[in-house]
Amino acid sequence: MLDRSMRALIARPxxxxxxxxxxxGITPDGLTLAGLAIGLGSAVAAGVQWWGAALVLWLLSRVVDGLDGALARRRRTAAPEGSTHSEAGGFLDITADFVVYGATVVGVAVGATTGFDAPWWPFLLVLLAYYINGAAFLAFSSIAERTGRQLDDGRSLSFLGRIAEGTETIVVHALWLILPFWAAPIAIGWAALVGVSAVQRIVAGYRALR
Known part of the structure; x- marks a missing residue:
């Protein structure tokens, strides 16, 4: 919901x-892998209840994740006319995002269940909601590309934006790390919100492809 506004706000910096x-020596793919490693470090830190370190690593990983695409676009603009560019970086970027998001949920779940006796099931609901959302927008992007109905907003995929997007995900995952003793209630609310977004994406994708 907030991605478009946030991208415009942070575009210049x-x-x-x-x-x-x-x-x-610095490449977009290298930044993607660095963001992946830092994000996994955040998940591990959350799992052992180093909440402050986990928060810093989480936010740093998202900053690095935003820079890989910016660097790729900069180099693509500076490339000689007529040159081609690979889509491998976009594939790597979205895969890394999925790994980091899922790992962070698991890390917070481990830390919260062991440190605050939180139940597991709210985090499982979040992972299920992520799975359905991922299936919906990846399937839409693939079919839209094949049928010439892709949505181009500068991202590698045709992204069906709805209530829960990247900005909201960053905020909620940060809240988990700031308020780990409330992680389970936050997860319940977040799972519901992501679930609503999944339904919205399924309906919007179906209508767009009819």
Missing amino acids: TDALARALDRP
Whole structure:
């Protein structure tokens, strides 16, 4: 819901950071892998209840995740006319995002259940909601690309934006790490919100492809 506004808000600082990182030896794929490693570090830190470290690593991983695309676009713009570019980076980026999101849910669940006797099932609901959302928008993106109905907003995939998007995910995962003793209630509310988004995406995708 907030992605479009947030992307416009951070566009200039993100481009400035990408310009500073545009050096030999630094690649968009390298940034993607760095964000993946930092995100997994956040999940591990949450699992052992190092909540402050987990929060810092989580936010840092999302900053790095935003820079890989900005650097890729910068280099694509500077490439000679007529040159081609690979879509492998976009594939790697979305895969890394899925890994980090899922791992962070598991990490918070481990930390919260062992440290605060939280139940497991709210986190399982979040993972189920993530699974359904991922299936919906990945299937839509694939079919839309094949049928010429893709949505182009600068991302690698045709993204069906709804209530729960990347910005909301970053905020909620941060809240888990700031308020781990409330992680289970937050997870219940978040699972419901992501579930509503899944239904919205399924309906919107079906209508768009009819």
